[in-house]
Amino acid sequence: MKNNELRKEADYVCVYAFKDEEVETAFDRDGRFNDKIFQKHCVLSLDFKGRAKKGKDLVDKVKQQKNLINNLQLQKFFREEYDKSVQSFSEVYKIKQLMRLSDSVCQIRVGGSARGTGFLLFNRFILTNAHVVKDFVNPHTHTLSQTLTAVFNYEVVRSKTINIHAKSDLIAYRYEKDEKLMFHDYALLELEAAPNNCTELLTCYKHGPSPNSGGIYIVGHPDCGVKKMDICFIIGEENQLKSINKHRSENVSCPYVSWQCWPNLYKNQITYNSCFFHGSSGSPVFDAHGNLIGMHSGGFDYKEGERTRSVIEFSYPMQPIMESIITQVKTKSDIIKLLKNEKFKHIQENFDLGEIEDTCGANMPVKEEQQTEVEEELQTEVEEMDTK
Numbered sequence: 001m002k003n004n005e006l007r008k009e010a011d012y013v014c015v016y017a018f019k020d021e022e023v024e025t026a027f028d029r030d031g032r033f034n035d036k037i038f039q040k041h042c043v044l045s046l047d048f049k050g051r052a053k054k055g056k057d058l059v060d061k062v063k064q065q066k067n068l069i070n071n072l073q074l075q076k077f078f079r080e081e082y083d084k085s086v087q088s089f090s091e092v093y094k095i096k097q098l099m100r101l102s103d104s105v106c107q108i109r110v111g112g113s114a115r116g117t118g119f120l121l122f123n124r125f126i127l128t129n130a131h132v133v134k135d136f137v138n139p140h141t142h143t144l145s146q147t148l149t150a151v152f153n154y155e156v157v158r159s160k161t162i163n164i165h166a167k168s169d170l171i172a173y174r175y176e177k178d179e180k181l182m183f184h185d186y187a188l189l190e191l192e193a194a195p196n197n198c199t200e201l202l203t204c205y206k207h208g209p210s211p212n213s214g215g216i217y218i219v220g221h222p223d224c225g226v227k228k229m230d231i232c233f234i235i236g237e238e239n240q241l242k243s244i245n246k247h248r249s250e251n252v253s254c255p256y257v258s259w260q261c262w263p264n265l266y267k268n269q270i271t272y273n274s275c276f277f278h279g280s281s282g283s284p285v286f287d288a289h290g291n292l293i294g295m296h297s298g299g300f301d302y303k304e305g306e307r308t309r310s311v312i313e314f315s316y317p318m319q320p321i322m323e324s325i326i327t328q329v330k331t332k333s334d335i336i337k338l339l340k341n342e343k344f345k346h347i348q349e350n351f352d353l354g355e356i357e358d359t360c361g362a363n364m365p366v367k368e369e370q371q372t373e374v375e376e377e378l379q380t381e382v383e384e385m386d387t388k
Helices: 004-009 023-030 035-039 041-066 071-087 092-102 130-136 237-250 257-264 318-329 333-339 342-350 368-387
Strands: 105-110 113-122 125-128 148-152 162-165 172-177 183-190 215-220 228-235 270-272 283-287 292-304 307-317
Touching: 092 215, 092 283, 105 130, 113 130, 113 283, 125 130, 130 172, 130 183, 172 318, 183 307, 183 318, 215 292, 228 237, 237 270, 237 307, 292 318, 307 318, 318 333, 333 342
Parallel strands: none
Antiparallel strands: 105 113, 105 148, 113 125, 125 183, 148 162, 172 183, 215 228, 215 283, 228 270, 270 307, 283 292, 292 307
16 A cells, blocks of 8 residues: 555455456556555455455345346346335325424434434433433433423424423433443433424334345434434445445545444444434434334544535444333333333333332323322312412
8 A cells, every 4th residue: 555554544445446447457546556566466366356256146146036047137126126215215105204203303402502313202201312411411320410402393493493301310321332342322311291293203113123224214403403304225234344445435535534434333333324414413213114213323524624524324223222221211110101001012012111110100190080189189279268
């Protein structure tokens, strides 16, 4: 490599070539290699053949699985699959469904300043990233040192919004890497009241392993601005390095950032290319069918003049988040009761909620009959005062 620093960072690199272009020509045009590489034909030939064999094995596997006879059928298959993925985003009923779900997305503010994005998970509890709020969290008591506000309906500048404060006690919180090389970055906050006419996005939760392909929708507040939506496609784990290398080769202004990304991608991340940068952490991620599959959490960005660019972005899948949340709230009988509601049957079927203790939780809303009794007692007191 001509650049000694890049050689220290990279074990191998990806070089792109035009169709029918010779390998030596592509290497020469790439510009990152010194002349010595063209004297090592055996190394170059072996590496090329090894990669070509992997590509051929993949093609043969697809042909076998899909009963494709020749390359013409293979090309038609990939074209049809791509077309179906793109068309799935243009169906009107899906757009309407997404617009309804987007009402549950809010901006997280502290002292009037935007910090990130969150969304209504269930009842009056919102989910966001731990790193959005961690500067205001007491690590010992898991309480907030400042007032956080969930701002709904911020879709146009100076629009009429619904602002609801969060209570100081965090319901569930985790910001750490575990022994399985999975990173956890979430905070479950309780609002003082539930927002009206908002879908509890936990009802859209889809249980199962993280998808490795397909289209997704992200709804949030990028750049700390109004609510926006981005449509993008998942980059499978096997294609992550290829995508990073592609961005590196096409953007000479990021000589090292791509190599910093690769070792920092965790096993429980869904990766993709998105225009959602700062302020969008905590945004819900939906698949092409409107199922909640993850929470957008970050990316590897850099500056290109005045413009912010990013090599690759990622979200954390909902299944590990839900498993961790339920572990933390099992002692909170009030919350477990909410999760045992009929509308969350899929949660009860896939997670162990445990037995509800016969205690009165501090978070449990007053039951209707209790509320009626309180109102009657107050009315009696008022009548007694009037007769005196």
